[in-house]
Amino acid sequence: MTLLKRINGNQRLMRLVGGGSVGVLIKGSAAGLSLAMFAALAWVTDTESFGVIGFCFSLATLLAVAGSFGQRMMSLKDAAIARDTSENTRLTLIGQSSTMIVALGTLLFSLLLLPARDMGIIDLDLTVFVAMAGLAVTLALAENTVHFFRGYRSIAFALIPRDILWRLSVIAVCMIALIASFTVPTTPALWVLSLPLLGLICAQLLSEPALRDGSHIGDLISEGRRRVRNGLPFWGTSMIQTVSGPVLAPVILGVMMSPDAVGPFFAAFRIALVLDLFTLAAGMVVAPLVAKGHANSQYEDMQASLRYSVLLVSAATLICFLIIVFFGENILALMNPDFTSAAPALTVLGLGFLIAVLCGPVPNIMELAGLENLLFKRLIWFNLACLVVLVPATQHFGMMGAAVCSAGLRAAVHITLLFTVKSHLRIDPSIFSLWHKAK
Structure with missing residues (x-):
């Protein structure tokens, strides 16, 4: 009930919806056409x-x-x-x-x-x-x-x-x-x-x-x-x-396995990227607010903006994830009937994106709040660990091993960075901030 009261008639939320819709239009057109482009390539x-x-x-x-x-x-x-x-x-x-x-x-x-x-x-x-x-x-x-x-x-x-x-x-x-x-x-x-x-x-x-x-x-x-x-x-x-699991995995698959395995995984990856659409759109609106809030030490305003931003993004991403869970095989079949074998990998990749979204835009916050050096070090260690695991996982488990490593990297990075942001900036950009007592 408290959560509903916060949402109902909230002007800050309405501003985020308005600004975010513009971002969704821009990014949505590009993402939709990108998916259509690769689908058309798969058809020919x-x-x-x-x-x-x-x-x-x-x-x-x-x-x-x-x-x-x-x-x-x-x-x-x-x-x-x-x-x-x-x-x-x-x-x-x-x-x-x-x-x-x-x-x-x-x-x-x-x-x-x-x-x-x-x-x-x-x-x-x-x-x-x-x-x-x-x-x-x-x-x-x-x-x-x-x-x-x-x-x-x-x-x-x-x-x-x-x-x-x-x-x-x-x-x-x-x-x-x-x-x-x-x-x-x-x-x-x-x-x-x-x-x-x-x-x-x-x-x-x-x-x-x-x-x-x-x-x-x-x-x-x-x-x-x-x-x-x-x-x-x-x-x-x-x-x-860039050299992270989802981008690197098709290259590793191409080196270690046949092209028949790369095609379905690449298709699954392009579909899973749609889940990142709403995060990118929200970032267009939230990024300047975070930069301004940090520069002026207005952390309460920053927290409020992030709270409603993660609500909108998480809700939209969850709906898309459920579509992938229940209709992912059908979506892959539209590109190529042979790609349906990647449906489990698509679900795993989607889960990694969903977990990252629920944590909030923590990498962007760290970049805008002067924690870019710490972010760089964390990314190096996590990506090196992923690379070490990705090769044997791909060799032994194929596209599912690549999907687990890619999704695990994305989830682990965002969860770890979430605790870093909470520790250094005393704000919580995750979905769980909705249940915190408003200051």
Whole structure:
């Protein structure tokens, strides 16, 4: 009854609902189109080819982060500062040097994997490997471009090419192939993923007058060196957060098992990611409130905002989790009837996301409250432990072993960080805060 009284007519809750609905619209469109894009790919490829695509996409994601050298967050921050101070020459140098770094860096890391391919550790044909490397460079350029334009242009201009137009383009190509009853081989499918995105990103970059201006080659190289050096802390954090169970597991499965096992797991992972949608949407609203509350020591207001935020997010995520539990097999069958074997793994992955959501946005809180170094150390230890367990678990138990490790990592990290936040900041961002006595 006390909980219902808190909810009924609560103005803070209404503001969160209003702001969160905008976030859900933005993230929901991208998440829905992403799921539709991979579903369309599954319809025009066979099970083995989709498994190889899932392996290559996960590996390309890792390579894109490794080759970025921390330029993503640096580009966002530096572009915002340069625009605020009307330093157009500086803005040009930031955009051109960061683009050069992520392209060359990702290509370098891709070439470093060639010996592993030659030794048979990465079982990919040369044409597939080249297409995977092209996809990695494209993903790196797209992510850096999004962050760069978010620094001083509108969110719509920054996000629509990658989050909306790219996915619609891939879906359109797949639909044409489906109507023509044409099965798309692995290598062309990877190029279908990368070329439309590369074209959109190039058009986006060339449309910006600041990036069309020429820069002295000496200044470009000097700026590039400085940015690589200063971007290493951002690079370390992004690598640790990316090289986690769900992203790494398809790569481990691809190295140790057949593509037939990777495809169902990759499909299950993409579906489970929908559970993270509401957390991302709520973060758009709550993050500035947390930053402001911590800076002004307004912990009671921060606690109140987090209390109602976790209520909304947990309720929505629980509904989606129940849909996965009861209809997960049917959802997987829509992508490919052979993927129904991943239904138990999908439930386990969903449970990991649900537990993390119930703990609240603890990693973001730590970043915004000056506990980023502690967060970095915790992420290192947990991800190393997960990696040590993930390999034998995948080897002996297949996709279920990978799912348990991935979900366990996510749950364990958030539970541990929850106790850290409660200890250091004296606030409780979890669902259990709803039953605490209001101050």
